[in-house]
Amino acid sequence: MSKDARNKDVDVELSPGDRKQFEALVALMARHGFGEDGPPRETTFAEIEKFGHRVGRMVGRAIDAHLASQHAEHFTGEEACPTCNEKQPPKESPHELPLQTPDGEVTLHEPTCRCSTCRRDFFPSAYPVAD
Ligand SMILES: [Zn+2]
Numbered sequence: 001m002s003k004d005a006r007n008k009d010v011d012v013e014l015s016p017g018d019r020k021q022f023e024a025l026v027a028l029m030a031r032h033g034f035g036e037d038g039p040p041r042e043t044t045f046a047e048i049e050k051f052g053h054r055v056g057r058m059v060g061r062a063i064d065a066h067l068a069s070q071h072a073e074h075f076t077g078e079e080a081c082p083t084c085n086e087k088q089p090p091k092e093s094p095h096e097l098p099l100q101t102p103d104g105e106v107t108l109h110e111p112t113c114r115c116s117t118c119r120r121d122f123f124p125s126a127y128p129v130a131d
């Protein structure tokens with residue numbers, strides 16, 4: 001298998017414009033790790049790789065949080081209780097759920113509804129169904 005074929009499973013395809021922004025983010029994070037001039041001569045590849053992995057986990061957590069927040073926007077109205085199927089309004093504040101991901105902890109802000117009949121909270125985004 002060629003190197004390009006192996007990376008195809010890993011990399012997300014980007015348009016040329018998005019690729020440019022991605023490269024700008026890479027340059028920004030590299031500068032944070034090793035300064036404007038890049039890694040000094042005595043730097044080992046293991047040190048470079050370790051920093052790259054650390055940034056990858058940071059980006060992974062940020063993307064998880066961003067997408068979960070966007071996903072939560074689908075659940076701002078009344079939702080059916082999974083037990084009695086009665087429609088219930090959302091609670092004022094979402095449930096804070098610290099979640100352990102492969103990249104570290106991400107806190108989700110889950111939309112929450114209270115069923116007064118069943119006397120329980122439920123989290124409609126945890127069991128999404130199409131409208
Ligand atoms: Zn119920």
